[in-house]
Amino acid sequence: MTNPVFGYDGMEGNNSGANEGDIAQIANEDIDPANTTQSDQNIILIRHLVEVDAAQFEEQNRIYVRETLIYKNIGDKHFSGSLRTWVPEGIEGIKVGKVAMMMNGNVQPLLLDDSKENIVSWTDTIKFNDPLPPLYAVEYVVSVESEGWLIKSRHFSKKFVSPTWINKAPLSIILKVTKSNEEAVIIKDEMGNNIQSSGNPSDVDNSVLYNWESPKFKEINIEFSRSSVDYLQIALYLIILLLIVLVFTYPTIRKKSPKLQEIEEKIRNSLKREPESEEQQGNDEEEVSEEEPEEEDNEEPGSEDEDISGNANDELETEKNELLSNLEKLEKDYASGDLIDEEYEELRNSYQEKLKKIDRKIE
Known part of the structure; x- marks a missing residue:
């Protein structure tokens, strides 16, 4: 089915029709002119096979x-x-040949008549009541340019009925489509309806075979499509671009999102709470035990608390309010992005330590 009758440059196959001298002509028996007609009203097309090979000449943009x-x-x-x-x-x-319906039937090239409106024609004789009617092979290549950007598509169309010139649809249509591995195929009729499933597709070697009996459509349109880009690569580029955008827009987003600042604070605190070794924990316990008498001593005159403020309670309250005001201002400056994390932590710890000492003094 795939072996070409005539052959084209770069093709492998039967080239028996290339040289007319090598062809064993099919001898027609003498036909009585009185019993012959030029009317084709009793001529029916019982089968029309169309083989479309989009892979063989793909690099040349031909089918x-x-x-x-x-x-x-x-x-x-x-x-x-x-x-x-x-x-x-x-x-x-384009080449047209007549093939006898028999094993290893020879090819008889036929002359083409004048073409009219995409119609090619040839003249021949078909006997009535012939148990082995002849087959006619029509071969050609068609130039097809790929269209599209992300998806490259090539199209091939075949009309089985054409007004004025071809009025009889074939009783059976067989379509064989050969494509490259990267291509997808869609087959539609003249109304844009997908007719692939109705053709009972079956795989044959590297091709797909479709078969329609008594078809209702008058035309097939085949689209061969493939992706011209690597979607995985595009996805990678989009992820990188998104990360770059986030890096540059994060400071602005952070200033406008208290929730995001709260999440940052939780993350920082969780990082600071790393498990300590038993030795460090023991040292901390010793330091705590050493600090306890100091706190008691702080109540005595000359302690560090007394250095911070030896004033009356109202003066301590004033100092405490100032520290609270400074702490509030510090939080606002940090939220607006005016302070870096290290500076913020240092000032906040200092204010909070002083507030603790003032509270102990007031108590």
């Missing part, structure tokens, strides 16, 4: 197409006249 048409004469006279098929724009190297 190889081979059509195989099987006609049958259901009349009581021989037919001698024009046979036709529709081809898309941009085709190159």
Whole structure:
């Protein structure tokens, strides 16, 4: 099914039709002209096979197409006249051949008639009541440019019915699509309906085969698409960009979010509360025991508390209020970002220590 009749540059396959001298011509029996008609009203297209290979010439932006048409004469006279098929724009190297329906049937090249409106035609004779009607092979390549940015797409269309020139739809359509591994395929009819599932697709080698009996559609449109970028790489770039934006906008966000400042404070406190060794804990207990008598001594004249304030209670209250005011101002300055963490911690600890000593003195 995939072996080309004529062959093209760069293709492997049967090139038996390349040189006419090498072809064993199919001999037609003498046909009585009196029993012959040019009317094709009794000619039916019983099967139309379309093979679309988008992988072989992908780097050249071309698609190889081979059509195989099987006609049958259901009349009581021989037919001698024009046979036709529709081809898309941009085709190159079109060739038509007649193949006998038998094993290893030889190819007889046929001359093309004048083309009209994407219609290619050739003249031949089809006998009536022929148990082995001939097959006609039409081969060509079509230039197709990829479209799109993120998703690159190529399109191929095939019409089975064309007004005026081709009015009879085939009784059976077989479509064979070959694509590269990176491509996805969508097949639609002339109304834009997806018809892939209705064709009972089956895998054949590196291709997919579709088969429609008594099809209702008159045209197929095939889209070959692939991603032109690596989405994983794009996601990585977006994450990096997001991190950069967060780094530059975080100070502004922090100033406007008390909740965020509260979270920062909790994180700092949790980091300070690291487990201490038993030796350090023992030292701390000794220091606490040594400080206790000092606190008792602080009540005596000449203690450190007395140095801080030996004034009356009202003076201590005034000093305490000033410290509280300074502490409140410190919190506001830090929230607005005017102080760095180290400076803030040092001043706050100093104010709080003085407040504790004043409270002990007042008590």
